[in-house]
Amino acid sequence: MSVAPMMDWTDRNCRYFHRLLSPRARLYTEMVTSPAVVHGDRARLLGFDDSEHPVALQLGGSEPAELAEAARIGAAEGYDEINLNVGCPSDRVQSGRFGACLMREPSLVAECFAAMRETVSIPVTVKCRIGVDEQDEDADLTRFVDIVAAAGCTVFVVHARKAWLQGLSPKENRDIPPLNYGRVYRLKRERPTLTIAINGGIDSVDDVRTHLEHTDGVMLGRTAYHEPYRLAEIEHALHGEPLPDRDDIVARMRGYTDAHIAAGGRLQHITRHMLGLYQGLPGARAWRRVLSENAHRADADWSVVERALEARRSARLERAA
Template identity: 60%
Template sequence: MAAMIPTPPTAVSPAIPAPQVRLSVAPMMDWTDSHCRVFHRAIAPHARLYTEMVHANAVIHGDRERLLAMDPVEHPVALQLGGSEPALLAQAARIGADWGFDEINLNCGCPSDRVQAGRFGACLMREPDLVAESVAAMIGACAVPVTVKCRLGVDDEHRFEVFLDFVDRVAAAGCRSFVVHARNAWLKGLSPKENREVPPLRYDWAYRLKRERPGLQVVVNGGIADLTEATAHLEHADGAMLGRAAYHDPYLLHRLDVAWFGGAERSRAELLRSLRPYVEAQLERGVFLKHIARHLLGLFHGERGGRAFRQILSEGAHRPGADWALIERALALTESFAARDAA
């Protein structure tokens, strides 16, 4: 299949400032809620953050106060939408922009059975014209950047030309920024978890896309696990998006933020204590500590006392009346390990 050279679209999505795409945290279902994003913002002031995927229908008809919950400190933060009906996606994009999101991202990469049944997510890689129509409608409906997160292909389609054609058709509709999860999505025979691990990573496709379409912003996603690897991607693409590594080892986000944007590294305890006003404000609103603490469990990943930190929060945060004192108790025990090692 010959690659299509993009023609100028009738409307072009606004550009995202280059520094804002350098470091980002992937949208992750059941993980990247507002509490998680506030925590990530505290440890990585320059990272671009993403919501969990929300279906366009839910945005239009559902509980927006819950689904679109966002604290002002989160900016810049993007709303990721799922769906395949251009008119509904446009309406949801307009709502998202009105609620203050800095970007609307269309999910073309999720491989779950539920997503396939609804004709959205990764299966949209097979329908580039529908994605282009959807993107054009979204761009026409809101003033913030409209972006796409996609895979390299689906199932046993392994031709770069097909991937490039998908990107070109969507770019021709006005999209200028693509987050590329550098694996295929297997829609048959693999679970969503396996789809994040089994299909081989091919970062070179994302790099080649950037070389051949230098006018597009290309962010690399998939399997990025440490500072050295993340930094290497910046030699070939506009940014690196971390997923599970950012969640399970959030201090990595802080180290990347410092390495790429400057400043001094702060200790894990100092970063966590900076979150205290937010946590106490949420508790006063009736939020249970467990809903916040679950996002903090990996902060001491790989450190002495990290297991004790996780254990105290895991066992205590769900109990009635659990408050900031529990977090201080977990920190004190963790710090006692460090003091013992230093003695």
């Protein structure tokens, strides 16, 4: 199991929180462009806590030499995997000639992959869609995978939707194109020597078990973010990991949060990722309300989290009375 790279969501604070819930899941950074890695603030872009391992760096780009240099930098920073984004449908990504539009250029993706693979000793993988726009989900996906695999790629994470780069917004691309899990299953059957993981619309233990009957791995996206305790439930179901107590998870976030604030960060940077921890339980709304209304303040500290916990307990008792 892994947690998908999600822009504006899977930053280092989110990953630290997710690791407490899931000792085994592979975590991914937000997509970082290769120019940003090569020329930007590496401490800000690439920093992570040692507890996050195994953690993968997802890169966006289409220039082989620059991607190779970014991969080298990522490996030197200690990442366990470099993943090439060939699935993001945003306008900004398209204008930069990377992301999902690269599915139309499998030979270029293969060249980029080969350059990265030659530069680093850690695994290099590809995350893609089943196609874009007018592409044929069968012939064009097979052609894409075969060309990139010929360059040495053995691991593909496939989001089981097309990306419509013309006519749909990035948000709409997450929901409107229909899921086609069978196409990903068929890819695994047709290319059994490749490692194929599936992504898209997966939100329960039963979903994960079903997909693992047909593929090598499952990547969770929005469910892992909006209902993070699902990560713990899936690990418990698959591996027998003890189910952690939610309040204990919150308590274990305190030291990390205090250090973040002491270094100049805001409480909201961390608690925004924790809003869904009690999803579906009595008092969840009170927990979210206190955090949402107070964590953004410049002077907010851990006492806000304590107030949110107390509000949740009070709401739970009122409901039980």
